[in-house]
Amino acid sequence: MFGNLSRQDWILFLGFSAVVLLAPILFQPIGAAYPAILEKFCIFGLFAIGFNILFGLTGYLSFGHAAFLGVGSYAAVWSFKLFTMNVIPAIVLSIIFAGIFAFVIGFVSLRRSGIYFSILTLAFAQMSYNMAYSVLTPLTNGETGLQLTLKDPRIIDAMFITPGTGLPRSSLFGLEISGGGLGGFYFTAVALIIGFYISMRIFRSPFGLMLKAIKSNQNRMRYTGFNTRPYLMAAFVISGVYAGLAGSLMAAVDPLAGPERMQWTASGEVVLMSILGGVGTLVGPVIGAAIIKYFENIFSGFNENALNSVFSFLPDTVREPIVKLLSLFVGEGWSLTLGLVFMAIVIFLPGGIMEGVRLLTSLFKKGGNGNKPAVSGQTQPAE
Amino acid sequence: MRGCIPAATLVSVNAHRVLSRIKSGREPVRLATRVTAMDAIILQILNGLDKGGAYALIALGLTLVFGTLGVVNFAHGALFMLGAFCAVTFNKLLTLEKVTVDPTQLTPWGTPAEIKTSLVEAWLGEFGKVLVNYSVPVSIIAAIPVMLIIGIVMERGLIRHFYKRPHADQILVTFGLAIVIQEIIKHFYGANPIPQAAPAAFSGTAQVGMLLGMGDAIPYPWWRLIYLFFSLAVIGLVFAFLQFTTYGMVVRAGMRDRETVGLLGIDIERRFTVVFGIAAVVAGLAGVMYTPVLPPDYHMGMDFLVLSFVVVVVGGMGSLGGAVAAGFLLGILQSFASMNEIKSIIPGIDQIIIYLVAVVILLTMPRGLMGRKGVMED
Numbered sequence: 001m002f003g004n005l006s007r008q009d010w011i012l013f014l015g016f017s018a019v020v021l022l023a024p025i026l027f028q029p030i031g032a033a034y035p036a037i038l039e040k041f042c043i044f045g046l047f048a049i050g051f052n053i054l055f056g057l058t059g060y061l062s063f064g065h066a067a068f069l070g071v072g073s074y075a076a077v078w079s080f081k082l083f084t085m086n087v088i089p090a091i092v093l094s095i096i097f098a099g100i101f102a103f104v105i106g107f108v109s110l111r112r113s114g115i116y117f118s119i120l121t122l123a124f125a126q127m128s129y130n131m132a133y134s135v136l137t138p139l140t141n142g143e144t145g146l147q148l149t150l151k152d153p154r155i156i157d158a159m160f161i162t163p164g165t166g167l168p169r170s171s172l173f174g175l176e177i178s179g180g181g182l183g184g185f186y187f188t189a190v191a192l193i194i195g196f197y198i199s200m201r202i203f204r205s206p207f208g209l210m211l212k213a214i215k216s217n218q219n220r221m222r223y224t225g226f227n228t229r230p231y232l233m234a235a236f237v238i239s240g241v242y243a244g245l246a247g248s249l250m251a252a253v254d255p256l257a258g259p260e261r262m263q264w265t266a267s268g269e270v271v272l273m274s275i276l277g278g279v280g281t282l283v284g285p286v287i288g289a290a291i292i293k294y295f296e297n298i299f300s301g302f303n304e305n306a307l308n309s310v311f312s313f314l315p316d317t318v319r320e321p322i323v324k325l326l327s328l329f330v331g332e333g334w335s336l337t338l339g340l341v342f343m344a345i346v347i348f349l350p351g352g353i354m355e356g357v358r359l360l361t362s363l364f365k366k367g368g369n370g371n372k373p374a375v376s377g378q379t380q381p382a383e
Numbered sequence: 384m385r386g387c388i389p390a391a392t393l394v395s396v397n398a399h400r401v402l403s404r405i406k407s408g409r410e411p412v413r414l415a416t417r418v419t420a421m422d423a424i425i426l427q428i429l430n431g432l433d434k435g436g437a438y439a440l441i442a443l444g445l446t447l448v449f450g451t452l453g454v455v456n457f458a459h460g461a462l463f464m465l466g467a468f469c470a471v472t473f474n475k476l477l478t479l480e481k482v483t484v485d486p487t488q489l490t491p492w493g494t495p496a497e498i499k500t501s502l503v504e505a506w507l508g509e510f511g512k513v514l515v516n517y518s519v520p521v522s523i524i525a526a527i528p529v530m531l532i533i534g535i536v537m538e539r540g541l542i543r544h545f546y547k548r549p550h551a552d553q554i555l556v557t558f559g560l561a562i563v564i565q566e567i568i569k570h571f572y573g574a575n576p577i578p579q580a581a582p583a584a585f586s587g588t589a590q591v592g593m594l595l596g597m598g599d600a601i602p603y604p605w606w607r608l609i610y611l612f613f614s615l616a617v618i619g620l621v622f623a624f625l626q627f628t629t630y631g632m633v634v635r636a637g638m639r640d641r642e643t644v645g646l647l648g649i650d651i652e653r654r655f656t657v658v659f660g661i662a663a664v665v666a667g668l669a670g671v672m673y674t675p676v677l678p679p680d681y682h683m684g685m686d687f688l689v690l691s692f693v694v695v696v697v698g699g700m701g702s703l704g705g706a707v708a709a710g711f712l713l714g715i716l717q718s719f720a721s722m723n724e725i726k727s728i729i730p731g732i733d734q735i736i737i738y739l740v741a742v743v744i745l746l747t748m749p750r751g752l753m754g755r756k757g758v759m760e761d
Contacts, residue, residue, distance in 0.1 A: 116745055120742060350552060
């Protein structure tokens with residue numbers, strides 16, 4: 001099923017892995033080298049990669065992917081509470097639950113396509129969110145969110161070690177994951193690299209080709225005698241599993257889970273990430289996720305005082321209006337910037353940042369049409 | 384038309400109850416409990432109708448835009464929210480105060496008293512007071528031109544360039560626009576809800592039971608009743624406009640076959656721009672009048688948008704009647720699901736009923752309740 005990767009693909013993969021693993025050094029100049037934000041890059045990158053397998057390849061726009069993320073988080077925290085603080089069982093459990101959940105939702109939603117599919121997934125996600133808030137409180141602990149407590153049984157851990165005082169930290173056979181150390185980052189980074197590798201194999205496989213064919217013309221696929229449903233199902237479940245994995249990693253680095261992770265704005269966020277980076281490209285979604293999370297951290301930390309100090313070289317009369325204007329876009333108003341940038345991307349550059357990169361490189365290599373960069377083998381307008 | 388439904392059901396229900404009482408000869412106590420259950424049901428229907436009115440108005444605009452322009456507008460909820468903030472702004476303008484420091488009088492803590500006089504009241508006297516009292520309904524007058532301009536600018540400036548793009552692109556760009564509008568409002572008005580008072584005359588409760596000859600067991604806020612009738616009136620106006628005017632006829636023809644209408648020498652694009660403006664006005668009015676029911680905040684648009692989309696899809700993409708019917712239907716279902724009796728049978732049903740209905744309808748009736756053939760089918 002998986003075809004061989006070309007040399008360019010291997011270069012891309014190795015380059016990607018190198019950048020991810022060296023991130024704590026490489027991102028030093030832009031002030032994003034601390035584990036908490038790097039972990040976010042990896043987790044949301046993974047989430048976006050999974051979303052991209054569905055939306056980028058098949059063109060089915062799901063507005064309910066956050067539900068899988070939430071299910072993954074809850075499953076992981078329950079595994080921490082009931083069994084062990086080791087992250088492996090938590091991840092396995094999340095993947096299983098998210099997979100089952102995605103299968104059920106996909107089975108129903110994939111009967112329709114286009115906007116109906118979007119609305120169906122949205123409806124399911126909102127249902128899960130509302131239920132996590134209300135009826136399922138025994139499972140989800142409602143608004144407070146599911147947290148670790150000292151009274152948790154943790155059966156497996158209790159057999160081997162005597163619990164210390166205070167809340168335990170999640171670990172990978174002794175390597176500490178939660179708690180904000182580099183261990184957590186490297187764990188998520190390895191998960192991201194594995195996820196990226198799998199996504200690359202899918203993109204280059206006959207299966208991936210089949211999904212792209214569904215995107216460009218599903219009817220024609222059907223006329224040639226293909227049953228497209230199983231392929232769509234597989235894509236949906238795979239991307240749901242990615243989301244579940246991202247959710248479990250989120251719980252691993254910070255063992256709590258709340259219902260707001262399932263809200264439709266969270267689903268909207270992953271859509272933004274994929275579009276921003278470039279839908280249907282391999283690294284685009286990861287770049288989009290990193291950019292959004294980076295600027296979210298940087299911009300929302302800015303306030304008027306910070307702006308004043310930046311523009312302190314200007315005379316007061318000029319500085320004040322500038323600071324007033326810019327303060328619209330930073331701090332609390334960071335979402336405004338995000339919305340504007342997002343609109344600009346959809347209007348002028350439907351292929352996202354990766355298309356921009358491709359356009360720039362083709363500008364430099366005049367006439368090099370056949371020489372597509374390895375990064376975006378199949379950049380095409382979002383659909 | 385729709386307003387008489389509760390009354391009609393009421394009469395038949397009443398008759399039915401009398402009949403069953405004669406047949407079974409229940410004792411009065413049992414009868415009394417039955418009456419309250421009946422009242423509760425009527426109350427829930429009323430509750431559902433006013434919420435349904437809001438859903439129906441938003442869904443009507445969404446469908447109008449979709450049917451004419453073929454654009455899926457995720458920023459429609461933002462228009463609803465903008466309407467609500469028109470009312471807030473109008474109220475703020477009316478209650479601008481002039482502060483004069485009166486050195487002759489002292490406040491209990493010894494500083495000179497500040498006397499605040501509303502400018503409007505100072506200029507217009509008694510009429511100014513009435514104006515402030517009725518600020519919500521009066522702001523409709525201000526909201527109509529504002530929303531019309533916003534709608535037309537939005538269509539000309541952005542939506543127009545997305546006619547030929549795939550639906551996913553339209554969803555994405557309008558989603559971005561919705562975020563932008565929402566954040567701008569948040570910047571200027573803050574994140575907290577801003578309560579708006581209904582006019583004093585309508586702030587009490589109406590004894591709906593009395594009006595219908597059912598006893599005094601059904602108290603219901605006046606303003607919500609007014610909202611219900613207001614939404615019916617707006618819906619009626621929109622339908623009348625489309626059905627009985629030449630302009631509306633051309634628009635309907637354009638919905639059916641845009642190219643042919645264009646070939647007849649009619650500038651259909653311009654008409655569609657106006658239709659978008661009308662849709663914006665309808666959403667805006669829904670927002671203006673909803674402010675006393677729900678204090679507006681910057682994300683109310685998004686909250687209603689998700690539900691309205693569900694309403695549109697349940698009603699059938701492109702069907703105006705379907706949108707209205709589904710709006711009221713889902714509103715009523717939602718308020719019934721939040722009854723304690725029903726919640727005790729199926730816990731949590733009130734949270735998910737709308738989505739559940741949407742899922743069931745979409746799977747069993749692919750075109751929604753009243754969808755036309757060939758509109759967004761695949």
